[in-house]
Amino acid sequence: MKRLIAVMLIMMLLMPFGCSCYRLEINLGKPTEAPTAPQATQQTQTEANTAETTPASTDAPQNGTVTHTETAEPTAASATPQAQEPTPYTPDLSLLPIEYDVYEEVGWEVNEATMFEYDIDFDGKEETVSFKYDEDAYITTITIDSKSIILPGSNLTHVILIDLDPATPYVNLLVCIDGASDDYITTELHYVNGSIVKGVEVMNDCRWDAEEEKLMFYESSDILGTKTGKRSYSGEDLKPDTEWLEVAYEITEEELKNNRSELIEFGDLLHLTRDLPCEVNGKPAKIAKGSYIYMLRFNDAHDTAEVRTENGIEATLRFTYKDWTYYIDGKKVESYFDNLMFAD
Numbered sequence: 001m002k003r004l005i006a007v008m009l010i011m012m013l014l015m016p017f018g019c020s021c022y023r024l025e026i027n028l029g030k031p032t033e034a035p036t037a038p039q040a041t042q043q044t045q046t047e048a049n050t051a052e053t054t055p056a057s058t059d060a061p062q063n064g065t066v067t068h069t070e071t072a073e074p075t076a077a078s079a080t081p082q083a084q085e086p087t088p089y090t091p092d093l094s095l096l097p098i099e100y101d102v103y104e105e106v107g108w109e110v111n112e113a114t115m116f117e118y119d120i121d122f123d124g125k126e127e128t129v130s131f132k133y134d135e136d137a138y139i140t141t142i143t144i145d146s147k148s149i150i151l152p153g154s155n156l157t158h159v160i161l162i163d164l165d166p167a168t169p170y171v172n173l174l175v176c177i178d179g180a181s182d183d184y185i186t187t188e189l190h191y192v193n194g195s196i197v198k199g200v201e202v203m204n205d206c207r208w209d210a211e212e213e214k215l216m217f218y219e220s221s222d223i224l225g226t227k228t229g230k231r232s233y234s235g236e237d238l239k240p241d242t243e244w245l246e247v248a249y250e251i252t253e254e255e256l257k258n259n260r261s262e263l264i265e266f267g268d269l270l271h272l273t274r275d276l277p278c279e280v281n282g283k284p285a286k287i288a289k290g291s292y293i294y295m296l297r298f299n300d301a302h303d304t305a306e307v308r309t310e311n312g313i314e315a316t317l318r319f320t321y322k323d324w325t326y327y328i329d330g331k332k333v334e335s336y337f338d339n340l341m342f343a344d
């Protein structure tokens with residue numbers, strides 16, 4: 001990734017009610033954290049506790065009939081963005097300047113800015129890139145030199161400057177706007193021959209994972225209690241690298257050993273109250289009542305999840321979805337567990 005430049009501009013809006021100006025914070029090149037997931041277990045993982053002995057698990061696959069359908073209906077409808085309380089907005093450009101020649105320096109931070117300068121089209125001259133959001137009109141305007149483009153939504157959360165395709169003579173701006181509560185839209189923009197070109201839009205939050213050096217997108221699913229999945233994207237078309245969304249909060253063996261009670265309390269380690277129909281190595285099987293499982297990943301359609309038992313057996317669960325409820329083998333998902341969080 002010779003020319004990969006990843007710069008995270010986190011624009012955090014601090015807007016005291018009644019105040020007529022915004023304070024923006026932009027962090028560049030700083031490793032980012034995963035977005036807050038509606039998942040209680042991400043909050044508390046500190047106390048070690050004495051792990052109770054795992055019940056004798058009889059996870060070995062058994063013969064059994066498994067019926068599942070592939071049809072899944074869309075999950076909960078996205079909330080429609082709603083206009084926010086009108087607030088006067090005046091960009092405070094006096095908060096500049098910013099130094100941009102240290103883009104690749106990890107940990108460099110710039111606070112309080114609404115614009116930056118960078119040679120985004122590789123012609124040897126820096127462009128001025130600025131961001132302005134208008135809560136009255138519910139839009140965000142991105143201006144590059146004298147050209148502007150307007151994107152819907154005024155809650156601009158962050159911008160990533162990244163070279164998605166070294167073969168193209170420009171860097172890409174990924175503009176992330178939270179349309180409503182956690183309804184992110186990421187829009188790719190670039191600048192060619194003095195014009196702003198709008199590329200793909202992805203209906204997800206987008207973050208740069210500095211540790212893995214990958215562009216990560218995040219998505220939630222309500223199956224097995226609300227879980228947030230992440231996966232890497234690449235290329236200028238921002239295609240997902242895999243079908244699977246890895247659960248953003250991953251349970252490690254150490255956590256299983258030290259934090260088992262919390263994992264159970266918050267519904268990450270799920271306790272089975274009846275045999276759970278599944279597939280193991282592609283064959284119908286059941287995970288026995290009394291076992292504990294946790295989710296590893298789920299798919300795009302949110303109708304399939306891969307789980308692991310405490311003793312390491314991995315299984316595939318198939319879901320159907322109807323009337324806001326998930327079913328496994330015709331039974332409501334919550335009927336299989338006694339510690340499912342955020343179930344309906």
Ligand SMILES: [Ca+2]
Binds near residue numbers: 118119121123124125
């Ligand atoms: Ca330029």
